Amino acid sequence: MPTRAQALADKFEQAVAEFAHTIDQIPDGKWNAKGGPEGWTIAGVAQHVSGQFPLEMEYITAAAEGKSLPPYSWDDINGMNERRAEKHSSTSKADVLRELREGAASTADYVRGLSDEQLDRTASLALAGGASVSAQQLIEGGVLIDHVVGHMKSLRSPG
Numbered sequence: 696m697p698t699r700a701q702a703l704a705d706k707f708e709q710a711v712a713e714f715a716h717t718i719d720q721i722p723d724g725k726w727n728a729k730g731g732p733e734g735w736t737i738a739g740v741a742q743h744v745s746g747q748f749p750l751e752m753e754y755i756t757a758a759a760e761g762k763s764l765p766p767y768s769w770d771d772i773n774g775m776n777e778r779r780a781e782k783h784s785s786t787s788k789a790d791v792l793r794e795l796r797e798g799a800a801s802t803a804d805y806v807r808g809l810s811d812e813q814l815d816r817t818a819s820l821a822l823a824g825g826a827s828v829s830a831q832q833l834i835e836g837g838v839l840i841d842h843v844v845g846h847m848k849s850l851r852s853p854g
Contacts, residue, residue: 699814703834704807710843711799714744715792717850727785731849739780741791744846746779748798751839752805754820758830759813766821806834 697705718741727736735743750765757764814831834840 699811699831700807700809703809703814703831703840704803707806707834707840707843708799708803710840710847711795711803714741714843714847714850715795717847718788718792718795721788721850723788726788731852733780733846733849735780736784737850738786738788738791739784740846740849741788742783742786742794743776743780744843745791745795745798746783747842748802750775751833751842752802754838755830755833756805758816758818758828758833759809761816762818764818764820769822772822802839806839 721737726738729736731737731740733740733743753765756762809830814834815829817827817829819825820828820833828836837845
């Protein structure tokens with residue numbers, strides 16, 4: 696039977712594989728089109744997910760290690776996202792898929808190595824009004840797995 700951490704890593708890898716498959720299915724002619732609730736190009740949405748793993752890891756590692764979570768506000772996060780989406784609005788599919796696979800592999804490896812104690816550690820999340828969240832909640836919730844799944848919906852039904 697897999698550990699909780701292994702199960703979370705497997706669930707994350709499954710979401711990323713589905714995200715990559717969704718990217719592969721997007722016709723080249725639509726790759727740079729704007730759409731979805733983000734208002735970004737499809738390339739920008741896809742790169743947003745592939746490029747977000749380092750920031751997500753800041754949150755997950757801090758919680759798992761019993762440290763303070765990053766103090767970013769929603770304005771900080773939204774500003775970073777908008778700047779990156781603009782910068783990467785025409786990034787190639789190949790570059791996004793490479794970044795997605797590399798970032799996901801190292802993220803999954805980290806998650807897979809977490810103990811139950813680390814998964815259960817909590818920290819105050821400024822983005823949730825200071826609510827206490829566990830490392831597991833960050834992995835499952837909007838910070839990692841749900842983030843991939845949520846933006847996958849935008850790729851499947853842009854506009």
